[in-house]
Amino acid sequence: MDGTVLVADDDRTIRTVLTQALTRAGCKVHATSSMMTLMRWIEEGKGDLVISDVIMPDGNGLEALPRIGKLRPGLPVIVISAQNTIMTAIQAAEADAFDYLPKPFDLPDLMKRSARALDQKRRAPVRKPEVREAGDDLPLVGRTPAMQALYRLVARVMNTDLAVLITGESGTGKSLIARAIHDFSDRRTLPFVVAQATDLAGVEGPATLLSRARGGSLVFDEVADYDDDAQARIVRMLDMLGDNAPRIMATSQADLARRMEAGRFRQDLFYRLGGVTIHVPALRERVDDIPLLADHFLARGERDFGTVRRLAPEARDLVRAHSWPGNVRQLENTLRRLMVTGAEPEITRAEVEAALGSQRASEPLKGGAEGEKLSASVAKHLKRYFDLHGGALPPPGVYQRILREVELPLIEIALDATAGNQAKCADLLGINRNTLRKKITDLDIRVTRRRKLM
Numbered sequence: 001m002d003g004t005v006l007v008a009d010d011d012r013t014i015r016t017v018l019t020q021a022l023t024r025a026g027c028k029v030h031a032t033s034s035m036m037t038l039m040r041w042i043e044e045g046k047g048d049l050v051i052s053d054v055i056m057p058d059g060n061g062l063e064a065l066p067r068i069g070k071l072r073p074g075l076p077v078i079v080i081s082a083q084n085t086i087m088t089a090i091q092a093a094e095a096d097a098f099d100y101l102p103k104p105f106d107l108p109d110l111m112k113r114s115a116r117a118l119d120q121k122r123r124a125p126v127r128k129p130e131v132r133e134a135g136d137d138l139p140l141v142g143r144t145p146a147m148q149a150l151y152r153l154v155a156r157v158m159n160t161d162l163a164v165l166i167t168g169e170s171g172t173g174k175s176l177i178a179r180a181i182h183d184f185s186d187r188r189t190l191p192f193v194v195a196q197a198t199d200l201a202g203v204e205g206p207a208t209l210l211s212r213a214r215g216g217s218l219v220f221d222e223v224a225d226y227d228d229d230a231q232a233r234i235v236r237m238l239d240m241l242g243d244n245a246p247r248i249m250a251t252s253q254a255d256l257a258r259r260m261e262a263g264r265f266r267q268d269l270f271y272r273l274g275g276v277t278i279h280v281p282a283l284r285e286r287v288d289d290i291p292l293l294a295d296h297f298l299a300r301g302e303r304d305f306g307t308v309r310r311l312a313p314e315a316r317d318l319v320r321a322h323s324w325p326g327n328v329r330q331l332e333n334t335l336r337r338l339m340v341t342g343a344e345p346e347i348t349r350a351e352v353e354a355a356l357g358s359q360r361a362s363e364p365l366k367g368g369a370e371g372e373k374l375s376a377s378v379a380k381h382l383k384r385y386f387d388l389h390g391g392a393l394p395p396p397g398v399y400q401r402i403l404r405e406v407e408l409p410l411i412e413i414a415l416d417a418t419a420g421n422q423a424k425c426a427d428l429l430g431i432n433r434n435t436l437r438k439k440i441t442d443l444d445i446r447v448t449r450r451r452k453l454m
Helices: 012-024 035-043 061-071 086-094 107-123 145-157 174-183 205-213 228-239 256-261 267-273 287-305 313-321 327-341 349-356 374-387 398-417 422-429 433-442
Strands: 004-008 028-032 049-053 077-081 099-102 164-167 192-195 217-220 247-252 276-279
Touching: 004 012, 004 035, 012 028, 012 107, 028 035, 035 049, 035 061, 049 061, 049 107, 061 077, 061 086, 077 086, 077 107, 086 099, 099 107, 099 145, 145 174, 145 276, 164 174, 174 192, 174 217, 174 247, 192 205, 205 217, 205 228, 228 267, 247 267, 256 267, 287 313, 287 327, 313 349, 327 349, 398 422, 398 433, 422 433
Parallel strands: 004 028, 004 049, 049 077, 077 099, 164 247, 164 276, 192 217, 217 247
Antiparallel strands: none
C-alpha cells in the first residue's frame, strides 16, 4: 500500500511499531504524541490516513473528529483506544471515524484496515456508516461494572470473525446486543438476519439463510429451543461455510452447557457457537443502573407520547427496589404504561404500586416456616432428598429434575392467578409468551380459561 499516514499516540512504543510496520508496507509516516501537531499537519493538507489514540496529553481524538471532517472531508481516521468500551465505539462511529480498534490491537488487522482506508480514499469519499442514537436501545444504557465489562468484551469481539453466544434471562436485551455487535462492526453495511428454527426447514433452508445474510451477520435466536434436526442442520451449514461467510451469533436463555451435559443439546454445535460467550446481566445484578434506565425510558416516552412525567422520590425508591423478573423489558413496559395512564407531571408511589400489582419491592420470597426465605426452605428439601440416598449420589440429571419440580407449580399457580390468560401470565412471570407456551406443552400443563372472580 502507498500513501502518507499520520500517527498520533502518546505511547512511544506504539508510535515506533506503527511507523516501522507502515514504512515496511510502503507508506510515508509522520508520528507525534501531540494532538496540536496532528491538527497542524491536517490543516496543512498532509496525510492520506490518520491513526489516532483517543486520550492525548493535549486533546481528545474523538472530540477532534468533527473538526477533521470539516478541514479535510473524506480523510479517513482510524481510532484506537485503551478505553475499549462499546460506548467509545459508538462515539467513534457517530463522529464519522473510518474504523475503531480497542487496545491492545492486532497489528496485522490494523494494517489490513489501513490498506482498506487508503484504497477507499483513492476511489471515493468515505461513506458515513448508518448508526443509531447512542443509548437508544436497552443494552447501551448502564454504567455499573457489570455493564462496563460487557461493553469492553463487545468492543473486543465486534470486528473479529469469532462466533458469539449471547446468554441471559428474558428481557435483558440479548438480541439487541447482537444487533449492536453488527451495527458497530465492519459488517454494518451488510444484512443482519435473525433466524428461527423454521428457517432451517427443507433442503434449501440453510442455503437460503446464507444467501440472505450475504457476508453480514446471522443470529440463531433462542437456539436452546431448536430440536435435534434443526441443530444438526446448523452444524452441517457451519461446516460448509467458505468465503463471504456471515458472522455467526446465537442467543439463549438456557444454560447450553448444562443442556449439553444432559444430552439435550449437541456437543458439536455448542463448541461451534461458543467462540466467545457474552452474558447479559439481569437487572437485579445491576441495581444502580435502574434509575438511569428509568430516566432513559421516561425521556423516550416524552418523545413518543409528548407527555412529560417524572418519578417522585418515593416512586423512584420503589422502582429501584423492585426485583424486575422481566428485566429491562419489563421496566420499560411499566414506565411506558405509567406515561399514558396518569395526567400529573409526577408519578407517585401509589401509581407504581398499582402498575406492579401484587409484586412489591424485592423482598425475599417466603418459605413454609414463619419468616423463612424460600431459598432456605428449598435447601432443606434438597438436603433431605440427598440424605435419602444413604450417602450415595442421586441419579444424574438432578438439576433439570429440581427445576421441573419448581417450574411446574409456579406456572400452574401463575396461570390460575391470571385466570388462564397466557399473555397476562407471561407478563407476570417476566418471560416471552412463546416461551410460556413451550413450557406449558413440555410440562403437560392443562390451561383453563375462566372469568376472574376477584
